[in-house]
Amino acid sequence: MENKRYYGIDIGGTTVKVGLFEDGKLLDKWSVPTVTADGGRQIIPDIAASLRGSADGAALAVPGAVQPDGTVNRCVNLGWGVCRPADEFTALTGIPCKILNDANAAAFGEQRLGGGRGYESVLFVALGTGVGAGVVLDGKLRVGARGTAGELGHMCWDPTDTAARCGCGHIGCVETYCSATGIVRLAAQAGVTGMSCKQVMDAAAAGDSRLEAAVDKACDILGWAIASASNLLDPEAVVLGGGVAQAGEFFRRKVQNAFMKYAFHTCLDIKIGLAALGSDAGMIGSALFAAED
Numbered sequence: 001m002e003n004k005r006y007y008g009i010d011i012g013g014t015t016v017k018v019g020l021f022e023d024g025k026l027l028d029k030w031s032v033p034t035v036t037a038d039g040g041r042q043i044i045p046d047i048a049a050s051l052r053g054s055a056d057g058a059a060l061a062v063p064g065a066v067q068p069d070g071t072v073n074r075c076v077n078l079g080w081g082v083c084r085p086a087d088e089f090t091a092l093t094g095i096p097c098k099i100l101n102d103a104n105a106a107a108f109g110e111q112r113l114g115g116g117r118g119y120e121s122v123l124f125v126a127l128g129t130g131v132g133a134g135v136v137l138d139g140k141l142r143v144g145a146r147g148t149a150g151e152l153g154h155m156c157w158d159p160t161d162t163a164a165r166c167g168c169g170h171i172g173c174v175e176t177y178c179s180a181t182g183i184v185r186l187a188a189q190a191g192v193t194g195m196s197c198k199q200v201m202d203a204a205a206a207g208d209s210r211l212e213a214a215v216d217k218a219c220d221i222l223g224w225a226i227a228s229a230s231n232l233l234d235p236e237a238v239v240l241g242g243g244v245a246q247a248g249e250f251f252r253r254k255v256q257n258a259f260m261k262y263a264f265h266t267c268l269d270i271k272i273g274l275a276a277l278g279s280d281a282g283m284i285g286s287a288l289f290a291a292e293d
C-alpha cells in the first residue's frame, strides 16, 4: 500500500463506518447513518458524499452474501435485494471498488493486524446477534464459489431440537446456541429470563451455576463446530470475535476446552484466541482487501 490511499467501508444496519488509509495507516475515520428506507437506495450516495478526497481503491463490507462477481444476493438489514453496490460506488466516485461480506472483511483484518496476526491460515468466528465467520488460508481470504465459505453458524448440531429454529429455515444450527441470541435462549431454557447475553456471561463468570451450565452448553457446541471446521480447513489459529467474545478469557477457555474434546489429534495445537480490532475489524479488513492484487 505504499503511497497509496484506500477507503475501507463497513456498512452496518444502523451505521456505516468509513476509514481512509494511506501507506497502510489509518489517516481518518468517520461514520454515516445507514438510511434503509426506500430499499436502501440512499446508502451508497450518502457514503460517496461523505468521502474526503480521491483514493486508489475502496472496498465495501456488507451484512449479506456476496457472490465472487460482486453481486449482492440480499442484505435484509439494509433493505437491499439483488444489486451491485460496488459498481454504483465507482460510478459515483470514480474510485475502483471491491465488495465482500462483513464477517469476511473482519476475518481478513484480524488475520493481518488483529488476533490472528502472524498466522497465515486463520478461521475467524464472529459471535453477535448471529454467528458469522471468515476463512483466510495461506494468507488469502477464501470466500468459495458462492461467497459463503466458512458459514459455520449454519452447521447442524441437533436436527431434532425443535426449540432451536434458525433464521435460515433449518433446525438446530450452531447459531441458535452460540450467538448472543442463542445464549439468551439457553439461559431462558434454564429458567432465567430477561437478561442480555452480557448479563448471562457476567453472572456465569460470577458463579451462577444454572447460567454457567447454559454458557457451557453454548461453548461445547462452538468447540465442536470449530473442531469440525478445523478438520476441513487446517488453520493455524482460530480467532473469536463479536459481542459474545467480549466475555474474554472466561469464554475463550471454555471454547478451547470443548475444542480439545472434539478435535482430531493433528489439530490439537491450533491456537484459539480473541479478536483484537473490535468493531473496526470490518473497516480495517475491507481497506486491506481493497489494496490486495
Ligand SMILES: [Zn+2]
Pocket: 153, 154, 166, 167, 168, 169, 170, 173, 175
Ligand atoms: Zn441456520
